[in-house]
Amino acid sequence: TYKTHHSYAFSFNGIGYMVTGWSESGPRTDFYSYDPAQDAWTQLDDYPGPARGYGIGYAANGKAYLGFGITSGGDYLRDLWVFDPVANTWNELAECPCSPRIHPAMVHSNGKIYIGMGEDENDNDLNDWWEYDLNADIWTQKRRLPGSVRHHPFQVAIGNYVYVGMGHHGMDIFKDWYRYDPA
Numbered sequence: 001t002y003k004t005h006h007s008y009a010f011s012f013n014g015i016g017y018m019v020t021g022w023s024e025s026g027p028r029t030d031f032y033s034y035d036p037a038q039d040a041w042t043q044l045d046d047y048p049g050p051a052r053g054y055g056i057g058y059a060a061n062g063k064a065y066l067g068f069g070i071t072s073g074g075d076y077l078r079d080l081w082v083f084d085p086v087a088n089t090w091n092e093l094a095e096c097p098c099s100p101r102i103h104p105a106m107v108h109s110n111g112k113i114y115i116g117m118g119e120d121e122n123d124n125d126l127n128d129w130w131e132y133d134l135n136a137d138i139w140t141q142k143r144r145l146p147g148s149v150r151h152h153p154f155q156v157a158i159g160n161y162v163y164v165g166m167g168h169h170g171m172d173i174f175k176d177w178y179r180y181d182p183a
Helices: none
Strands: 008-012 016-020 031-035 040-043 056-060 063-070 076-084 089-094 105-109 111-114 129-133 137-144 155-159 159-165 179-180
Touching: 008 056, 008 063, 056 105, 063 105, 063 111, 105 155, 105 159, 111 159
Parallel strands: none
Antiparallel strands: 008 016, 016 031, 031 040, 056 063, 063 076, 076 089, 105 111, 111 129, 129 137, 155 159, 159 179
């Protein structure tokens, strides 16, 4: 048994899932499901992508998306994977042409995934914004967040809008909040 932090957890149809994360021995590829009715954890086949910690994910429309983070060798990632709980499979999607990073924002809205901000491999915080089209498997750079560079932002999609903000840069902790209109 080991402890992890910066894992990604999500749920579908009353079952919880937890994947990747950082442990005392480094990043993981372990993948588990949790059935609360049985109060039981089950180890699933390992996640097939690079072992990572500090990644980000989002569950939407019956699938879970996971990407970014850092490997044990210190390589920052910019990949994107999708998990289908019905088929019990992971598939790699198009890699973001953005800077690899940890602690970005990730949110899904109307068939698109939005990713932005975070911290790059040179310890620089970012304020860029990218759109991934799930149907076309294509990334497009969008207008930057008008606020300061940051990592650990909060994000949520409500209706046709994406909201993002807060987070921090060094010792500066932000309380600003922005609405992004994809249209």
